[in-house]
Amino acid sequence: MTTEVRVPTLGESVTEATVATWFKKPGETVAVDEMLCELETDKVTVEVPSPVAGTLAEVVAAEGDTVGVDALLATVTEGAEGSATASPPSTEKKPAEPETAEQPSGASVNVMVPTLGESVAEATVSTWFKAVGDSVAQDEMLCELETDKVSVEVPAPAAGTITEILAAEGSTIQAGGTLAVMSSGDAAAATPKAEPAVAPAPAAGGKDVEDAPSAKKAMAEAGISRDHVTGTGRDGRIMKDDVASAIAAASAAPAPAPAPVVARAPVSADDASREERVKMTRLRQTIAKRLKDSQNTAAMLTTYNEVDMTEVMALRNEYKDLFLKKHGVKLGFMSFFTKACCHALREVPEVNAEIDGTDIVYKNFVHMGIAAGTPTGLVVPVIRDADAMSFHAIEQAIAEKGARARDGKLSMAEMQGGTFTISNGGVYGSLMSSPILNPPQSGILGMHKIQDRPMVVNGEIVIRPMMYLALSYDHRIVDGKGAVTFLVRVKEALEDPRRLLMDL
Template sequence: MSIEVKIPSVGESVQEAVLAEWFKQDGDTVRKDEPLFVIETDKVTLEVVAEADGVLKITVPAGETVAIGAVVGSIDPADVSATPPEKTESAETPQPETEAPQKPEQAKAPAPAASKTAAQSATSADKIPLAPSVRRLVAEKHLDVSKIKGTGPGGRINKGDVLLYLENAPAGIPEPAETTASGGEPVALVATEERKPMSPIRKRIAQRLLESKQNTAMLTTFNEIDMSRAMEIRSLYKEAFKKRHNVSLGFMSFFVKACVQALQEVPEINAFIDGSDIIYHNYQHIGVAVGTERGLVVPVIRHAERMNYAQVEKAIVDYVAKIKENRLELADLEGGTFTVSNGGVYGSLLSTPILNMPQSGILGMHKIEKRPVVIDDEIVIRPMMYVALSYDHRIVDGKGAVTCLKRIKEFIENPERMALEV
């Protein structure tokens, strides 16, 4: 009896999803727990795996919007061991010319180098399971996938891995062959456009950002932080920290801990407006904005006030792994009271972060850059970071916002103060 493949529930508030991509073709043999397809909702992206071994039958193609619980295919639990074995490489390889010598006039000219590389990449791609979108990109760029490191489940190569490889591409990657007319003359390439529907996540991001701009009195205050002491402590203890806690010590844990203490001193930035009431939270659920291939997501570190540096770093690493493997759940994104966004990882020097409603504050971190600063009437070179705190002026006064950001600056410039709570 066939096993139905259904769209799983990802939360009570989600009623439908987009079947974004099938990782398998109709009629393919699948194994239990092997990824079948990926769905997108307005909040999360999630991979769905096979419940059993068998032969896949697809009834709903990629790109369709389907209801939660809808059947999109089935798995026939046939004897997968009975499927014919793949052809061996030796069977696909042409016989050497010595076995069937050609006359000189019949000999073919050698293929161009670019074509040879394309054939190699196609052969390599056939041996490695790839999603259709990844396979297309590999074919377009004539890439050898055996040289690309996969970060997906089981080391599977995703689109992000290919794009990262292209960014750091070796000089030997060939360009696509130039299009020529029948007479051998180059043909000018025509500029084209492509129209694609917005994904549910992108629609939701656009909706929430517009809502934030229209329904809050957002204002931003700026400051700069001397990162010398934080960098010194990180460098001094990073090996011992990694050895003891099995996680790297990053700057995000410094900022999360600094935000926790600053929010406790200025509680209105950790509060929400609900109608004519203000809801104050006696806990700090810190959202950490993470950019993904499909859009920005903000997983929440719950009760950050109870965590030490290692617990914060482990929570961030766990969320990053979930995002890469499309395992992020709706519950991971709910309940945040304040957000930290690090635009510095993309090279941003200064920006104005937008509030993540219904929150009243968001901290924007930026890249560390050496700059001349005046200390004790002397000009010295220090690693500096601009920081920005956007806040809802309906609930937060300028004094509270400036005080909060100033306290974050003091804690980062002297991390020992966080341990002493002074």
């Protein structure tokens, strides 16, 4: 039987890859999960394993070809019969033909954890849509995984029947791990199991890049995690020498001090009966960790100012209908604030910079993070090169990414690489707050509720729509003068939007 080898899922925002290297040639025998070829995308390198044992019959996509997701890469003839068909010296393989004839279509196929993202090493199995013994079609969704930021659905690699579930709901599994085992074809239904196994999936190699087989073996023998090894190969691939270096460093390093344990306050039996214990989602755990890490790392300070929104509101009311008619998107306040921040960041570039060791990295571009609340927690999609975008392009990007965030469809790539962040607590009625930095960024602007307040203008008391602004910044590289200057420039641009057109 011939099995097709196709391009795996490359990531939500990645649609194509280039065939970099073929490890096998037509006619060579391959084992299940043995690496056949290597694909390169604009972000990661992905190795494609063989779905079955047999012989590589045909290579459809040659090295250097560009292929899309699910494109046909090659075909593998299962069993020893394939070796006889594909290899020119057929006389050596013919004795094995009877074995292949006895094998039905119920070949064992592993369901693997797909690529999770450039910085995601593990996921939690949130929901199984199928149970042991269920028949599934190819590409039918089997289960859903929850990572730090996004949810990932896992499709069936082939048609058949689920024979074993290795990672139960709630278990944590690493990228590249095995989720379940299937029997492909019609014969698969003959051997279903009664219930899923609850044993955790075996840990596999780390992130998006497949490590050298010798390195994997060395890590397994030494009992060392991939997270403790720094790869020096291409795209961060771990080589055997890297494992040896990590083992040597671990043996020389002192044992870490145990983490402090915070005891839970005593609870009476009556109160305990009225409590509800719910496990934190991975997203909530990540939010908690990143916020605390930010406080522990940065010398965070917040400075405040207020802005009169009269001119922005008047300009918006005057042109909102025409803006919607021409561009198909509503004119909101976020585009004004984004433009004002980009304008101020040019004058105070340290707010748009980050610390890397003992270096300061200045960014000559603005990738603007727009914090968005979702039912599962706060996410920060990034609008790239916002400083080069028009008002309507910014509004369209915010609307599109906001909708994807609420639907849980943002990819990791869409939430990485931000250089500055805007958080709008005013949509929830917040009058004033101190936003926490989004590391490694050095600045975040907090917007708040617009409230009518009495103000003194030209010696007279008038009612004006006012908003408090808060800039939290990393005092290690941003001085007080720079932070105050940044807020003043934002205030000036919003109180007189014509300054944005004049670049003043």
